[in-house]
Amino acid sequence: MAARTPSSFLINRKTLLILILPSLTFYSIFFIYPIIMNVALAFTNRSMYHFYEYDFVGLANFVEMLSSADFYTVMGRTFFWVVCTVFLQIGCGLFFALFFTSPHLKGRGIYRGLMLLPWAFPNVVMILVWRGMFNPSFGVINVLFGTKINWYNSPEYAFLMTQVINIWLAYPFLMLLLTGAIQSIPTELSELAEMFGCSSLQKLRYITFPLVKPILSYGTLLTSGTAFMQFPVIWLLTRGGPGNATDIIMTWAYKEAFYSQRFGYHAAIAIFASLISLIFALFAIKRGGVLEGIK
Amino acid sequence: MQQYSEKNPELLLEFHHVDDLPEKLKLAVPAGVGPDFIRWAHDKIGEFKLLDLIVPIEDYISPEFKKQIPDYIWAAVTLDGHIWGIPETAESVALLYNKDMVSAPPATMDEMIAIMRQYHDPAAGKYGLSYPANVYSISCFIHAFGGYYYDDARDKAGLNDTGTIKGVQYLFEKVKPYMLDDLDYGAQAALFAEKKAPLAINGPWYFSVPTDAGVNWGLAKLPTISGVGPLKPFMGVQAFMVTKNCKDIGATVKFLEWITSPPVSVDLSVVTGNLPVNLGALEDSRIKNDPIKSVLAEQVKDAIPMSKKPEMGPVWGRGYDALNTIWAGTKSIVDGLNEAQKLVEEDIRKMHE
Numbered sequence: 103m104a105a106r107t108p109s110s111f112l113i114n115r116k117t118l119l120i121l122i123l124p125s126l127t128f129y130s131i132f133f134i135y136p137i138i139m140n141v142a143l144a145f146t147n148r149s150m151y152h153f154y155e156y157d158f159v160g161l162a163n164f165v166e167m168l169s170s171a172d173f174y175t176v177m178g179r180t181f182f183w184v185v186c187t188v189f190l191q192i193g194c195g196l197f198f199a200l201f202f203t204s205p206h207l208k209g210r211g212i213y214r215g216l217m218l219l220p221w222a223f224p225n226v227v228m229i230l231v232w233r234g235m236f237n238p239s240f241g242v243i244n245v246l247f248g249t250k251i252n253w254y255n256s257p258e259y260a261f262l263m264t265q266v267i268n269i270w271l272a273y274p275f276l277m278l279l280l281t282g283a284i285q286s287i288p289t290e291l292s293e294l295a296e297m298f299g300c301s302s303l304q305k306l307r308y309i310t311f312p313l314v315k316p317i318l319s320y321g322t323l324l325t326s327g328t329a330f331m332q333f334p335v336i337w338l339l340t341r342g343g344p345g346n347a348t349d350i351i352m353t354w355a356y357k358e359a360f361y362s363q364r365f366g367y368h369a370a371i372a373i374f375a376s377l378i379s380l381i382f383a384l385f386a387i388k389r390g391g392v393l394e395g396i397k
Numbered sequence: 398m399q400q401y402s403e404k405n406p407e408l409l410l411e412f413h414h415v416d417d418l419p420e421k422l423k424l425a426v427p428a429g430v431g432p433d434f435i436r437w438a439h440d441k442i443g444e445f446k447l448l449d450l451i452v453p454i455e456d457y458i459s460p461e462f463k464k465q466i467p468d469y470i471w472a473a474v475t476l477d478g479h480i481w482g483i484p485e486t487a488e489s490v491a492l493l494y495n496k497d498m499v500s501a502p503p504a505t506m507d508e509m510i511a512i513m514r515q516y517h518d519p520a521a522g523k524y525g526l527s528y529p530a531n532v533y534s535i536s537c538f539i540h541a542f543g544g545y546y547y548d549d550a551r552d553k554a555g556l557n558d559t560g561t562i563k564g565v566q567y568l569f570e571k572v573k574p575y576m577l578d579d580l581d582y583g584a585q586a587a588l589f590a591e592k593k594a595p596l597a598i599n600g601p602w603y604f605s606v607p608t609d610a611g612v613n614w615g616l617a618k619l620p621t622i623s624g625v626g627p628l629k630p631f632m633g634v635q636a637f638m639v640t641k642n643c644k645d646i647g648a649t650v651k652f653l654e655w656i657t658s659p660p661v662s663v664d665l666s667v668v669t670g671n672l673p674v675n676l677g678a679l680e681d682s683r684i685k686n687d688p689i690k691s692v693l694a695e696q697v698k699d700a701i702p703m704s705k706k707p708e709m710g711p712v713w714g715r716g717y718d719a720l721n722t723i724w725a726g727t728k729s730i731v732d733g734l735n736e737a738q739k740l741v742e743e744d745i746r747k748m749h750e
Binding site: 147149150151153154234237238239240252254255256257341342343344345346347357360361362363364367 | 718
């Protein structure tokens with residue numbers, strides 16, 4: 103007799119289907135349906151001037167995107183932005199996770215709670231607060247460091263500013279994820295290692311890292327996806343400026359398509375960006391063993 | 398409202414505040430639901446017309462009412478030879494001056510520059526002018542030199558028009574040196590409210606800020622550039638527009654004429670603080686003797702209505718980006734505006750494809 107899994111032991115398939123039906127319905131209406139509509143839109147010329155009656159234009163929108171010189175500049179910058187974001191966010195998340203799981207630190211629960219605060223506030227509000235802090239004339243950042251930098255007028259500083267804020271917004275999630283992973287490592291392993299005379303660094307290298315690696319790759323996957331499709335951080339801080347020095351794919355798409363209200367074209371760029379993101383994800387799953395972390 | 402309902406019991410009047418009205422209208426009106434009329438800024442008329450959401454109403458407007466609204470206001474709601482709305486209120490930027498710092502407001506730019514120079518001292522945190530410079534608010538300089546952003550009549554963008562370039566150059570040469578080097582609205586607006594600047598260029602949405610901060614301020618018309626002409630700001634007109642769903646356009650327009658005429662429009666103005674556009678309302682002592690509204694009424698006479706066409710969308714966006722780039726110093730005025738014009742023309746071309 104085949105072994106029974108717990109679910110089939112308690113309920114049959116039909117009951118299972120009925121139970122997931124409500125969430126499946128909502129998921130379909132609010133998630134799957136818009137995606138399908140968006141894909142369909144990408145192959146049309148729907149715009150302000152073709153709002154009710156629009157035509158199927160095949161791959162014209164994609165061709166237009168790929169034949170724009172700016173597209174390649176922006177894609178290059180977007181990759182750079184993603185790489186910076188992933189390294190720095192994971193780095194910060196891992197650092198704080200290690201720090202706050204250290205058995206020598208007293209009151210770490212409280213610190214950890216405080217460190218999670220950026221996550222508790224709505225992103226848009228926090229971005230606007232940061233914008234005030236980076237304000238060249240009365241912002242606290244210049245006062246704090248005794249600098250007179252106009253963060254919005256220089257391409258390099260503007261990029262740095264958006265990175266700092268982007269990291270600040272996202273590190274709590276990674277910290278939480280990695281804290282869970284680190285805490286699930288059996289203490290016996292660490293004690294054993296100590297008995298064999300391992301240093302802290304060796305413990306980190308040979309015990310902690312290999313055991314949190316699946317979670318780490320899972321975090322990388324999520325972070326790169328959101329970084330690639332990032333919009334509010336750039337838009338609310340610099341609007342891609344000065345010039346287009348901080349434009350990444352989504353802000354560029356907005357300018358290209360929404361200043362002139364061309365919905366079909368925007369859908370095409372968005373779908374292209376999603377596909378790139380998906381390729382990232384597939385690569386990470388195949389090479390990085392990401393799914394081990396979710397299992 | 399109640400008054401009108403009592404006199405016209407056959408009409409059922411209901412008013413709703415709807416967030417994000419234009420977007421909701423696009424869904425509701427084609428589906429045959431939604432309001433009989435709406436109140437919105439005139440610059441959306443082109444989009445509403447294009448999407449077939451509103452109807453022209455010139456045939457329903459009574460000749461007496463037609464005469465009660467000045468032509469420069471009718472111009473704001475007229476597109477392609479048709480009237481698309483009943484104008485209710487108008488607004489534009491004007492010059493605010495701190496009465497404790499400036500005895501009389503400057504009538505010319507030369508006088509204004511002298512005042513700005515006198516107070517400008519960035520080291521002490523003081524500036525000559527509080528001016529949240531953006532595409533909308535700097536239009537007064539562009540229009541003064543005969544420049545324009547988008548000409549509805551000629552269907553042409555004018556970001557690199559000679560007048561536009563001259564206007565921006567004038568702003569950067571003569572005015573920017575007395576400003577805080579920061580385009581942030583809040584940073585600029587705070588200067589006048591905190592008495593760190595004797596003058597401000599701002600609009601009615603801002604007036605309560607210096608008042609609440611205890612600034613003893615007055616309003617004046619924007620100055621004149623000697624040998625060039627007066628600064629002409631953009632004007633926005635709030636208008637009632639009749640939707641395609643309206644079952645009785647005649648009765649609706651009749652009601653809209655009533656609500657935008659005195660004494661109702663004056664009563665409304667007292668509550669909302671907005672400037673009515675009906676000539677009768679402007680003659681009412683409650684408006685004529687109001688030190689703010691009377692000046693604003695003069696200022697809008699010199700104003701240019703914002704473009705009503707969807708083609709203005711790319712101009713707002715590309716213009717914003719260009720202004721920030723020029724302000725940051727990464728591009729010259731001429732290069733920045735030429736480039737923006739090219740992008741706008743491209744955007745508009747693709748818009749029509």
